[in-house]
Amino acid sequence: MRFTALLVLLLLLGTVHAQGSVAFEKSLSKSVVAVGEPVTVVLTVSNKGREAITDLKLKDSVSLPGFSYNYLEYLSYLAPGEKRSFTYTIFPTQEGNFTLPSAELEFSVGGKKVTLRSGEVVLQVTPLPPPPSGSTQNFTGDVANKSAETRLYPEPKKGLTVKQALKFSLIGFLGLLPFAYLAFKRFGKRGREIAKIYQEKRIEAPKRDLFKEAKEVFYGGKKKEAFVMISEELKQIFNRRYSPQSKLTLREYLALLEKDDVDEEVKNLVRDTVKLCELVEFANYEASPEEFHLALKGLSKAKTKLEKAQI
Secondary structure (H helix, E strand, O other), X not given: OHHHHHHHHHHHHOOEEEEOOEEEEEEEOOOEEEOOOOEEEEXXXXXXXXXXXXXEEEEEEEEEOOEEEEEXXXXXXXXXXXXXXXXXXXXXXXXXXXXXXXXXXXXXXXXXXXXXXXXXXXXXXXXXXXXXXXXXXXXXXXXXXXXXXXXHOOOOOOOOOHHHHHHHHHHHHHXXXXXXXXXXXXXXHHHHHHHHHHHHOOOOOOOOOHHHHHHHHHHOOOHHHHHHHHHHHHHHHHHHHHOOOOOOOHHHHHHXXXXXXXXXXXXXXXXXXXXXXXXXXXXXXXXXXXXHHHHHHHHHHHHHHHHHOOO
C-alpha cells in the first residue's frame, strides 16, 4: 500500500519539469507490468510561450537487470503552443521495483542554450502469471526455464506437412484436368495462339513515378501534400532497411540511422531532407520550388544509397 501511494505521488509530481514557458515530461504507458511485458516510455515537450524553440535534443537511458537502452532524438523546430511526444519501448526481464532516471532536453530560445531535465518515473515489475488451472502442460525442467518472451508470445502453430501439401496439390491437379481438356478441345488452335501471345508478351502494371506525382501535386498548389509524399517514401525506405516490429516516426528512424554503418555524407543528406519535410508539415513553412527540388534530389540519393548499402 505504501509503495502504491509513493508510485502515484511520483507519477503526479515527479515527472514534469519546466523552464520558463517550456515543459518537459517523462511518463510510462503502464506503471505496473509483468516480466517480459513491453512498456512504452513517453517523452513530451510542450512550448507554452510566445517564442519558438529550436535545435531540440532529447537524451534518455534505461538500465535494468538484463536490459539497457540509450535513446537520442533531434527536433529542429517547435512552434509556440505546439506539443510533441516521442516514444520508445523497453522490455523488463526481472521482477522488482525500479526507478527510471530523468531524461534530458537541450534547446535554444532567444539565442540562448537551455538544458532541462524531466522527473524520474517508477516501474513495478511483477512475476509472470501462473499457467491456467487444469492445464496439462508440464512447466518443470526446460519448459520452466523458457524466456518470458516465449511465455507471453507463444510460437505460431505449424502449417501443413510436406506429405499433406503434396496430397492436396495432386488432388487439385487431377480436379483441373477435365476442365483443361475441355478448354483445349473447344478453343483448339486459337487457344494455343492466344497462349503463345501472352507467353511472349506479358502485360505488366505500370510502375508508379513518385517524383512525377510529387511535382504535379506541388505545382498544383498543394505544397504540404507533396512534402508528405516525400516523408512517406522515406519511411518506406527506412522500413525496408530496418524492418521494425511497429511503425516508427522519421525521427525514430533517424536514431536507428545514427547507429548504422553508413557514410556521414548519407546521414547528413537524409537528416537535411527530413528537417525540411518537418518544417513544411508541422511549422507551415512555405517552401520555395528550389527547396522542393532539393528535397526530391535528397530523396533520390538517399533512396539509392540506403537501399544499395548493406547493413
